[in-house]
Structures are given as structure tokens and as C-alpha cells.
Amino acid sequence: MAQPCVLLKHGEIAIKGRNRGTFERMLLGNLERAVAEVDPGAAVERRAGVSVLIGTVALDELVRRASEVIGFNLVQPALRVSKDPEDAASSAVRLLRERYPDAATRPRRFGVKPRRRDKNFRLTALELAAHIGQRVRDELGWTVDLDQPEVEITAEIDWREIFLSVDRLRGQGGLPVGASGRALVLLSGGYDSPVAAYRMMRRGLRCDFVHFTGAPFTGPSSTYKAYALMRSLDRFQGGSRLHVIPIGKAQRTLATSGAGQLQIVAQRRLIVRVGDALARRLGAQALVTGDSLGQVASQTLSNMATTEQATELPLLRPLLAWDKDEIMAEARRIGTYEVSELPDEDCCSLILPPSVATRTTDAQLSKVEERAGFDDMVEQVLSGVQLLDLGEQVRTGCAAPTG
Ligand code: ATP
Ligand code: MG
Numbered sequence: 117m118a119q120p121c122v123l124l125k126h127g128e129i130a131i132k133g134r135n136r137g138t139f140e141r142m143l144l145g146n147l148e149r150a151v152a153e154v155d156p157g158a159a160v161e162r163r164a165g166v167s168v169l170i171g172t173v174a175l176d177e178l179v180r181r182a183s184e185v186i187g188f189n190l191v192q193p194a195l196r197v198s199k200d201p202e203d204a205a206s207s208a209v210r211l212l213r214e215r216y217p218d219a220a221t222r223p224r225r226f227g228v229k230p231r232r233r234d235k236n237f238r239l240t241a242l243e244l245a246a247h248i249g250q251r252v253r254d255e256l257g258w259t260v261d262l263d264q265p266e267v268e269i270t271a272e273i274d275w276r277e278i279f280l281s282v283d284r285l286r287g288q289g290g291l292p293v294g295a296s297g298r299a300l301v302l303l304s305g306g307y308d309s310p311v312a313a314y315r316m317m318r319r320g321l322r323c324d325f326v327h328f329t330g331a332p333f334t335g336p337s338s339t340y341k342a343y344a345l346m347r348s349l350d351r352f353q354g355g356s357r358l359h360v361i362p363i364g365k366a367q368r369t370l371a372t373s374g375a376g377q378l379q380i381v382a383q384r385r386l387i388v389r390v391g392d393a394l395a396r397r398l399g400a401q402a403l404v405t406g407d408s409l410g411q412v413a414s415q416t417l418s419n420m421a422t423t424e425q426a427t428e429l430p431l432l433r434p435l436l437a438w439d440k441d442e443i444m445a446e447a448r449r450i451g452t453y454e455v456s457e458l459p460d461e462d463c464c465s466l467i468l469p470p471s472v473a474t475r476t477t478d479a480q481l482s483k484v485e486e487r488a489g490f491d492d493m494v495e496q497v498l499s500g501v502q503l504l505d506l507g508e509q510v511r512t513g514c515a516a517p518t519g
């Protein structure tokens with residue numbers, strides 16, 4: 117009667133007090149949607165602080181997909197067995213035989229780590245552990261070593277069943293996507309902004325994306341990268357959408373309006389201002405960038421201050437205090453590194469002033485913007501927006517607002 121399943125331990129929401137119910141529903145909804153992509157027949161059952169995923173496809177596949185869902189701390193491939201100590205013991209032996217095909221010829225040092233959520237169960241946690249341990253010793257010839265086991269069998273006595281498992285994989289952790297609202301991520305083709313997006317998803321923000329290109333003066337390569345990055349990040353949230361907006365002409369206008377050393381910051385203010393307008397249309401409550409303090413000249417404190425004056429929305433910079441090597445390591449871990457490393461033609465390199473101002477003010481920038489006819493420019497730029505979603509359709513205009 118043993119049934120393979122995946123046990124998922126709820127992370128931070130387990131301590132969320134009054135909002136816990138709502139957050140748990142979001143978490144399970146996100147899990148169901150993610151898993152349906154690989155197994156439409158899968159079912160999710162809810163227990164206290166734990167979700168149980170029962171599928172119809174290979175367990176590995178379910179485990180892989182479930183470990184990408186934000187909000188679970190631990191992901192355990194498991195066997196679900198009846199609340200009968202005999203059944204639990206024989207299933208544990210079977211589990212070990214399957215997990216270690218040489219179980220009978222190469223004995224291991226093992227331990228059983230019990231947990232009892234059902235306090236009325238007729239055996240104590242330790243009694244059950246001893247019972248399972250005895251059977252493993254008898255049938256496989258393994259030796260008990262509670263201090264330094266090579267293999268640790270977890271036995272969890274729940275209300276309706278016992279769960280047995282030997283592998284405990286780390287989940288993404290964090291808060292379920294959607295629990296904190298919605299944000300618009302300014303997504304370049306670089307390493308930083310995809311990592312910034314991931315970190316904000318991990319704090320519960322559902323993310324829409326906008327990418328600015330130097331078109332008509334640059335080719336489509338940066339858009340391909342942004343699209344591939346969105347696709348990769350979509351594993352963590354589902355339903356992602358990318359808005360692509362050409363700003364090549366506006367960049368030229370800023371240059372011919374005498375931006376000079378202010379060109380880069382003027383472009384930053386342009387994309388933030390356009391991002392602000394787009395975010396409002398989409399119902400997003402914040403902007404997200406991959407800025408890291410001092411990483412490049414445009415990221416001095418002064419320039420960041422001047423940039424964020426272009427929006428009244430919160431401008432979130434989750435990587436502000438991260439070093440480049442920390443960002444790269446995270447990009448590798450979440451799987452965006454390979455796309456970011458591809459060459460592209462970035463709009464920011466379209467017009468590079470001989471030197472970049474590291475100290476700027478709102479007044480200086482406002483002067484340039486006035487000469488360039490900023491408000492009309494923003495409207496013009498916004499009218500060029502194209503929407504790419506994962507159905508790979510290209511549409512003109514932005515997505516419908518989502519609550
Ligand atoms: P990244 O690695 O994300 O490109 P970066 O270190 O290259 O960042 P900048 O080029 O100064 O830094 O850009 C700072 C932030 O501005 C980016 O992290 C991103 O959020 C946003 N940004 C820059 N260029 C674009 C673009 N073409 N489209 C959308 N957002 C952009
Ligand atoms: Mg960049």
C-alpha cells in the first residue's frame with residue numbers, strides 16, 4: 117500500500133499568523149500550476165505545515181519541478197504508508213533497496229529520525245524508530261549509527277499516514293509568489309537584473325518584465341536574451357510577460373539635446389519614467405532594477421538618487437549591497453547565467469559619452485529633459501511597446517492590468 121509522493125515543507129509562511137491561510141492557498145495554487153505542466157494528473161493534499169504531492173509521472177520529474185516553486189524550504193521524495201508499524205518497517209526496507217540497489221551487499225551505517233505530528237499514535241516516535249531500525253538491521257545487515265549515519269531515514273507520523281524518506285532537498289524558501297503584490301522588473305540582457313527579479317519573487321512579488329532596446333539602431337539580439345531570461349525565470353512564478361520597448365530614437369534626441377556627460381543618467385531616467393507609466397497600466401506597485409552600489413559609474417549614490425526622482429513608485433534594488441561575484445554565483449544557481457553571458461547589442465552602449473558624470477542633480481537632468489521635450493518623448497516611447505508572452509505571440513500594446 118506504500119505510495120510514492122513528494123513531501124514539501126512550508127517555509128516562512130508557517131510563522132505568518134493571521135495571513136497564513138491566504139498565503140498557504142497561494143503557495144498551493146502556485147505548486148499546482150507548476151506541477152500541472154509536467155503532470156496534469158497530479159494532486160496536492162494539504163497537511164499542517166506540509167504539502168503532499170501525489171503524481172502520475174516519474175517522482176524525479178515531480179521533485180525537480182516542485183523544487184522550483186518558491187515558498188517551500190524542504191522537498192522530500194517520500195513513501196506514504198499506512199499507520200501500521202509493520203507496514204512502515206517493511207516499506208522502509210523497500211525504500212532503501214530501491215534507493216540503494218547494492219543495499220544488501222554493501223551495508224551502511226544508518227539512523228532513523230522520527231517525528232510525531234499525531235500525538236495520539238500508539239507508539240512514541242522513538243518506539244517507531246526502534247521498530248524500523250530493527251527491521252533494517254535484520255533484513256539488510258546495516259548497523260545503527262545515530263551520530264554519523266551515512267543514511268538517515270526520516271519517519272514522520274502524520275494524522276492519516278506515515279511518511280518515510282531518505283533524501284531531503286533544499287527548496288527555494290521565501291514567500292509564495294503573489295503574496296507581496298506585483299512589480300515591474302527592468303530586465304536588461306545582463307547578469308544583474310534577472311537575479312534581482314528572482315530575489316524579489318522570493319519575497320513574494322509577482323513580476324512583469326520590461327526590456328528596452330536601441331531599435332531602430334540596434335538589432336534584436338538583446339530582445340532574444342531578455343525573452344530567454346524571462347522564460348528561465350518563469351519556472352519560479354508562471355504566467356510571465358515581457359514588454360519590449362524601443363528607445364533608440366529617444367536616446368538620440370537626448371544626445372542632440374546636449375546631455376553630454378549626463379547621457380547615461382538621462383537614459384536611466386527615461387526608462388524609469390516609462391517603466392513607471394507601464395507599471396501603473398499593469399497594476400504593478402513597484403519597479404525593480406539590478407543596480408548594485410558603485411558597480412559602474414551610473415550606479416553612484418548620487419546618480420541613483422537622480423534616477424529615482426523619475427518615479428514615484430518604490431524603486432526596489434535588491435542587489436544594492438551585493439558584490440559582482442555574489443551576483444554571478446546566484447545567476448549560476450538559478451540558471452540565468454548561460455543566457456546572460458551571450459553577446460548582445462545593448463541599448464546603453466548605443467551612445468556612450470567619453471566620460472560619465474558620477475555626481476548629478478535633478479535640476480541638471482530636468483534641464484536636458486526640458487530641451488528634449490521629455491513628456492512627449494515618454495508618450496512616444498510608450499506607444500512603441502510590444503508584448504511577448506510565453507505563447508511566443510508578439511502583440512502591439514501592453515498587457516491588460518491584473519489585480
Ligand atoms: P544588468 O546586469 O542587469 O544589465 P548592469 O550591471 O549592466 O545591470 P546597468 O547597465 O547600469 O547595470 O543597468 C542597471 C539596471 O538598469 C539594470 O540592472 C536593469 O534593471 C536596468 N536596465 C539597464 N538596461 C536596461 C534595458 N536595456 N532594459 C531594461 N532595463 C535595463
Ligand atoms: Mg547592463
